[in-house]
Amino acid sequence: MTLRVLVADDQEIVRTGLAMILDAQDGIEVVAQAVDGQDAVEQARALRPDVCLLDIRMPRMDGIEATRTLAGPDVADPMAVVVVTTFDLDDYVYGALRAGARGFLLxxxxxRLLAHAVRAAADGGSLVDPTVTTRLLRAFATRDEPVQPVTPLTEREEQVLLAVARGLTNHEVAASLYISLSTVKTHLGSLMAKLGVRNRVELALWAYQSRRLD
Structure with a gap:
């Protein structure tokens, strides 16, 4: 199946470049290009692409607000959003993830990483640029007290949680714990339901906030 992607960036040369990179990947097709956040929201609602790739700093509506509009916690049918930016600023990353983004890239x-993030988002996963992941998780671990689950995590769920928080993929988690891929996905679903989170990034953040990782 070909993944349909919308690319939004107010700089034409950047927007065109991102579109060319993605169109060159097997199984990915850029179906729309938007010049700002408002344009992105309107086209995304009309076309329902598999993934929206949004710049942070855009006129009329910035990438974080566009993300919240398309994928926020109050959206009934959220879309998959990956935010990409030139700026390695912690507040941008935190804001994007809290707004519902499934990925954050520089x-x-x-x-390769761009295509990986798009595919992960389309598959319900998430990816944050490795250059900022650990620093951000540690910094944001002190911002909020994590909500404790009503039903305690099982020993296996704890193991899966720590593996995901360390950045392992589903296949790597399965190999490291000697369990099947379907079992990993089952545990992930249970973890997200118990902890009230929506994606792997929020799972990792919860692990840091609850002091399961330093």
């Missing part, structure tokens, strides 16, 4: 991440 524009110099390279074609």
């Amino acid at each position: 524009k110099d991440c390279g074609p």
Whole structure:
């Protein structure tokens, strides 16, 4: 199945470049390009792409507000959003993830990581640029007290949680714990339900907030 992607960036040369990179990847097609956040929201609602790739700093509506509009906690049918930016600023990353983004990348991440993030988002996963992941999780671990689950985590769920928080993929989690891929996905679903989170990034953040990782 070909993944349909919308790219939004107010700089034409950047927007065109991102679109060319993604169109060159197997199984990915850019179906729309938006010049600002408002344009992105309107086109995304009309076309329902598999993934929206949004810049942070855009006129009329910035990428974080566009993300919240398309994928926020109050959206009945949220879309998959990956935010990409030139600016390695902690508040941007935190804001994007809290707004519902499934990924956060810097524009110099390279074609391979860009395609990986798009595919992960379309598959219900998430990816944050490795250059900022650990620093951000540690910094944001002190911002909020984590909500404790009503039903305690099982020993296996704790193991899956720590593996995900360390950045392992589903396949790597399965290999490290000697369990099947479907079992990993089952545990992830249970973890997200118990902890009230929506994606792997929020799972990792919860692990740091609850002091399961330093």
